[in-house]
């Protein structure tokens with residue numbers, strides 16, 4: 460089946476990236492990569508990701524998927540791409556080394572055509588794309604309400620940076636993310652769109668809470684914390700059983716998403 464959205468799907472290619480800077484941030488490292496200039500980076504959006512292929516020689520047989528955390532395109536200094544890695548996996552991207560990566564892959568978040576109040580919600584490392592989405596929403600005049608969850612305070616990513624951008628920020632833990640978002644939607648009646656990221660269960664709950672309250676939602680249907688993901692449509696680990704036109708079908712999140720309308724996952728089997 461084809462859909463007009465297919466045209467907006469960006470197929471990435473293999474690229475050589477050099478690590479230029481690593482900045483520790485709580486439980487994570489924010490890593491800057493110098494990449495060859497390519498128009499694909501100007502179109503890159505929060506929600507797209509990169510694949511660092513496995514390296515048998517270094518005892519890493521499995522690929523690592525990384526959210527793109529930011530892109531800066533500068534004709535003078537070249538193109539820099541930011542990714543975020545758990546500090547425990549620091550050895551996967553070593554300073555000064557060149558790495559072969561695949562991407563950018565997947566379909567990212569679209570932005571509202573007109574400035575509207577929005578609620579952005581996410582859990583731990585899934586908030587990496589949101590950390591980039593929030594300033595883009597602000598640049599376009601949208602008021603942003605944030606709900607961020609983490610089970611360990613160290614796993615909140617760059618909250619200080621986000622606080623400066625958001626109208627309100629509520630911090631909670633993973634189990635309370637859904638109820639907190641539901642409460643905030645009841646309080647902020649003018650919020651028109653919800654952007655959400657987290658585990659499958661969390662995203663399912665947030666999409667359901669938004670729909671129940673008549674709000675549009677866009678969610679990340681891929682949780683990079685899940686093990687053994689390929690990111691390229693081959694393994695099937697990211698499949699979600701969704702209801703569409705009264706029949707169930709499989710949604711392969713890494714290819715069809717990872718950003719999808721929340722209505723699709725609100726009905727997904729868990």
Ligand code: FES
Nearest residue numbers: 690692694695713
């Ligand atoms: S992650 Fe392997 S098919 Fe989607």
